[in-house]
Amino acid sequence: MEELFDGLLNDRLGFVVWAAVAFLILLVLLGKFAWKPIMGAIYERERSIEDALLKAEAAKEEMTRLTTENESLLKQARAERDQILKEAKQVKDHIIGEAKAAAQAEGNKIIEKAKMEINNQKAIAMADVKNQIATLSVDIAEKILRKQFADQQKQNELVTDLLKEVKLN
Amino acid sequence: MDLSTILNSKKIKLGFFFAAFSMFFVVKAFASQDSSGQQNAENGKQEAFNPTPAILEHIGDSHYWHLWNETSIPLPIILFTDQGLETFSSIRFNRGRDAYEGKYHTYKLVEDKIKVVDKSGNVDKATSKKIYDFSVTKNVIALWVACLLLMVIFFSVAATYKKTVGKAPKGFQSLMEPVIVFVRDEIARPNIGYKYQRYMPLLLTIFFFIWINNMLGLIPAGANTTGNVLVTFVLATIVLIAVNVSANKYYWKHIFFPDVPLWLYPIMIPVELIGIISRPFALMIRLYANISAGHIIVLSLISLIFIFKSFLVAPVSIAFVLFMYVLELLVAFLQAFIFTMLTALFIGTAVEEHHH
Structure with missing residues (x-):
């Protein structure tokens, strides 16, 4: 047993010290100049990536919101347009109807007036015609009478006829 | 049946390439062992090849960086002796054959350990106990290389992060980021909870340190650092300290005043105290044993060639080694993951808030 451990420290202590010193120096140097910046950079980048992803997500949501809003606006606009068109059509129909009615009434009125005028004219004309016929008749009668009564004989005959007719009842 | 498509597929070609590649390196690394075997043969003894020393040499630490044959890089020796500091190159030992007369003592490598010898060449045990070996060994250099690599990699990655603030990762950065995020999201967060950020540097450093050392250990002629129990x-030990320093009152209450009948305290408290040590101890053994076992299997499979003394065994060996190498690549990641995850788990239990 003593043989086994004989000189162990003398031969090995030096190497252990060398190894420990080498490792500790490596630990300090790498820790300060490698791991610290590397871990920091990795952490920083991971955070920025996470940030970017979150932002992208938010942008996507915003986009969806905007799209929905746009769509609803469009829908609303369409409905409004339809409403306006409908109203316009109604107004148009109404105006046309009104115009038609007015025209009809006016026409009727004009026709009525024309009829009245015609009747008036007709009456005047008829009166005129009547007058002329009367005058003409009188003239004709006068002429016939004149002709008839030119001859004395005839006058007598007539008187006799008339007298015959007029019987003293 | 036409099987030519399988042979022509890119994966198979790549596999052959790696097999040839690993054979080139491993065979060269073993060549030195082979030459010593030849020496034995010259001595007239037809000794069977014993793979144990070669394998132990490959997975162990050394005062040389052995490359191939007789070529090895000598490394500096630093000794704290009872009389003062002593520094020289390991080339003086001439691969353990010669003794070196330093300022204060004469030293010799005995089984790659530095011992003080007297003038006649016998080991002076009493004086040897007074010297402490702080040499820059192969594993120390390998650790430095690993640390340097990690620094180069992650400082450049950090610089890229500063350049591309808020942008997608690119180049090497995009290769590393998933692993870093994996450590954070799969290891630290689930086990520690919301306090994880404080422990990220420790967990990341442990994870990448173990991983890169496991991978570097797989390179032929590389050092076996994570397979070194030290x-x-x-x-x-660092995990042990980190866990217990960050432990809150609930953790300590759980250890010293557990919710059990009073007569169980003499059993419970020692068990909990052992638990403090045994958990990091299990971490230590698990990593060491897994990585060492992998290396031993690879080296044993290669040793088959030298045991049978036939190149006919080579294709079989190499096929198995290739398989083991791929497996070891997985194990390299897996062990780093397990070590880090258990560390996070222990820290998690230590900082957990209890509400009774």
């Missing part, structure tokens, strides 16, 4: 001991 390296895992250091890591486990």
Whole structure:
């Protein structure tokens, strides 16, 4: 047993010290100049990536919101347009109807007036015609009478006829 | 049946390439062992090849960085002796054959350990106990290389992060980021909870340190750092300290005043106290054993060639080694993951808030 451990420290202590010193120096140097910046950079980048992803997500949501809003606006606009068109059509129909009615009434009125005028004219004309016929008749009668009564004989005959007719009842 | 498509597929070609590649390196690394075997043959003894020393040499630490044959890089020796500091190059030992007369003592490598010898060449045990070996060994250099690599990699990655603030990762950064995020999201967060950020530097450093060392250990002629129990001991000790320093009152209450009948306290408290040590101890052994076992299997499979003394065994060996290498690549990641995850788990239990 003593043989086994004989000189162990003398031969090995030096190497252990060398190894420990080498490792500790490596630990300090790498820790300060490698791991610290590397871990920091990795952490920083991971955070920025996470940030970017979150932002992208938010942008996507915003986009969806905007799209929905746009769509609803469009829908609303369409409905409004339809409403306006409908109203316009109604107004148009109404105006046309009104115009038609007015025209009809006016026409009727004009026709009525024309009829009245015609009747008036007709009456005047008829009166005129009547007058002329009367005058003409009188003239004709006068002429016939004149002709008839030119001859004395005839006058007598007539008187006799008339007298015959007029019987003293 | 036409099987030519399988052979022509890119994966198979790549596999052959790697097989050839690993054979080139491993065979060269073993060549030195082979030459010593030849020496034995010259001595007239037809000794069977014993793979144990070669394998142990490959997975162990050394005062040389052995490359191939007789070529190895000598490394500096630093000794704290009872009389003062002593520094020289390991080339003086001439691969353990010669003794070196330093300022204060004469030293010799005995089984790659530095011992003080007297003038006649016998080991002076009493004086040897007074010297402490702080040499920069192969594993120390390998640790430095790993640390340097990690720094180059992650400082450049950090610089890229500063350049591309708020942008997608690119180049090497995009290769590393998933792993870093994996450590954070799969290891730290689920086990520690919302306080995880404080422990991220420790967990990331442990994870990448173990991973890169496991991978570097797989390179032929590389050093076996995470398969060295002392390296895992250091890591486990740091985990032990980190866990117990960050422990809150609930953790300590659970250890010293558990919710059990009073007569169970003599059993419970020692068990809990052992638990403090045993958990990091398990970490230490797990990593060390897994990585060492992998290396031993690879080296044993290669050793088959030298045991049978036939190149006919080579294709079989290489096929198995290739399989093991791919497996070891997985194990390299897996062990780093397990070590880090258990560390996070222990820290998690230590900082957990209890509401009774």
